[in-house]
Amino acid sequence: MPVLEAVNLTHVFPDGTTAIRDISLQVHDGEFVIIAGANGSGKTVLIRHLNGLLVPTKGKVLIDGEPITKNIAKARRKIGLIFQDSDSQIVGQTVAEDVAFGPENLNLPVSEIDRIVREALETVDLSDLSAQSPHTLSGGQKRKLAVAGVLAMKPKIIMFDEPFTGLDYPGVVQVLRQLVQLHKTGHTILLVTHELEKVLAHADRLVILHKGELVEDGKPEDVIYRAENYGVRMPVKNGEEVGRITWFK
């Protein structure tokens, strides 16, 4: 059974624009799925449905076979979402306070929150900055903080919305390392990006959206050579091995 499933999802905005149309997608436990597409293809709208932030005009989202609407708080604990703009995700005045925001919402005891925050900051290697203001962090550190904030909720599935936007080379490598590590530790990863060259080598599956519709879904090596038909840069030449384009040394 898929851990996450979108069934015939359609979202029409109040002004009549169709953001996504009839999208069906199944994600299995432990998968690393990339959702790619040009700007305006509906990637962000899709993952916001998968986190229950948007309500579809038509269709439904299932988590472990149950509709997401049945228990939205439980669903959001299970599926963490890291936003494109890390600044929007930061609500705390210190790094530790921001990480504690989620567990505090779950009404956990203070001692448990302290432990969770410590663990989450250790995981992303930000323990030394716990008392610092988030706005003084670098782009890569902010992205790490956003990851720690989500990890504190102990999700099984983690979704990243354009995690490489605005990051320099070391920042990209930092975030990529984090992503791969999270996948190795058993998390299911859904990653929205149009910068395939940075991450494709580590993914199990590539899904491409085009004008709100799901047009490709398969193994990266099978799908990638058609990516440019949908406005996504193909990071490999025809016949070149996808696994070779990793940004890790």
Add this chain to the structure above:
Amino acid sequence: MTFFHYMHKNTVLHRMDGRLKLPGMLLLCLSASLASEWRHYLVPLALVTAALIIARLPIAALLKEMKFFAVIILIVLVTNAFTIAGDPIPYFPIQSVSIQGVMAGLRFAGRLILVIMVCTIVTGTTSLLTFKNVIEWYLRPIPFIPEVRVATMINLTFVLLPVIFDSYTEMMNAQKSRCVELRRNPIKRVNFIVFPLLSRTLRRADEIVYAMESRCYSEVRTRAMFKTNKADWFILTTCAAVLVFVIL
């Protein structure tokens, strides 16, 4: 700027229970406001100086930055000196300046300096999170006030402010690079900055709401734990004693 900025340290004042620190601050401010004789100023001043040393706040930097308040203090001094009638200062060329006026001005300036120093100590030793929790704690018994929501709003305001300032600076620079200074009409120039900034801030606020929702925002959340020890009560009692001394 060092004034009114929290400085993370581990001192008795930093560790003090915020629920007692806030009334302590009010008592000292009240003492400063009610002070009339010079000895009334000396006791709070001694206490504030001791607190500055104990809190390990950068005294030299604070003294240097007092210049930002110098204009206000000077206005207070001059206004009092000119408006309060009394005996003229011997050999002073301006006859309308009275000895009583200057003394009253100095007293007002002293009060102002004391209040600024007290607020600096409190803000320098109390994180915004503690402030938020204390406000939430004080609002809790008041009926019909959603204390968690109010505290969250205060918190978000502090989170959003630097972001709004950053956006403003970025927009101003972008407009300067396109020669906005050549526009003579100030209303148009304000228009160019206010509406995009408002729209960007609202969009960002929307994103923050989504981000909070995705992390299960709830008003039934873990409450802050406060710890009070003997030192905290001693500090509060000292502040109360200073007020009693000033009143008597």
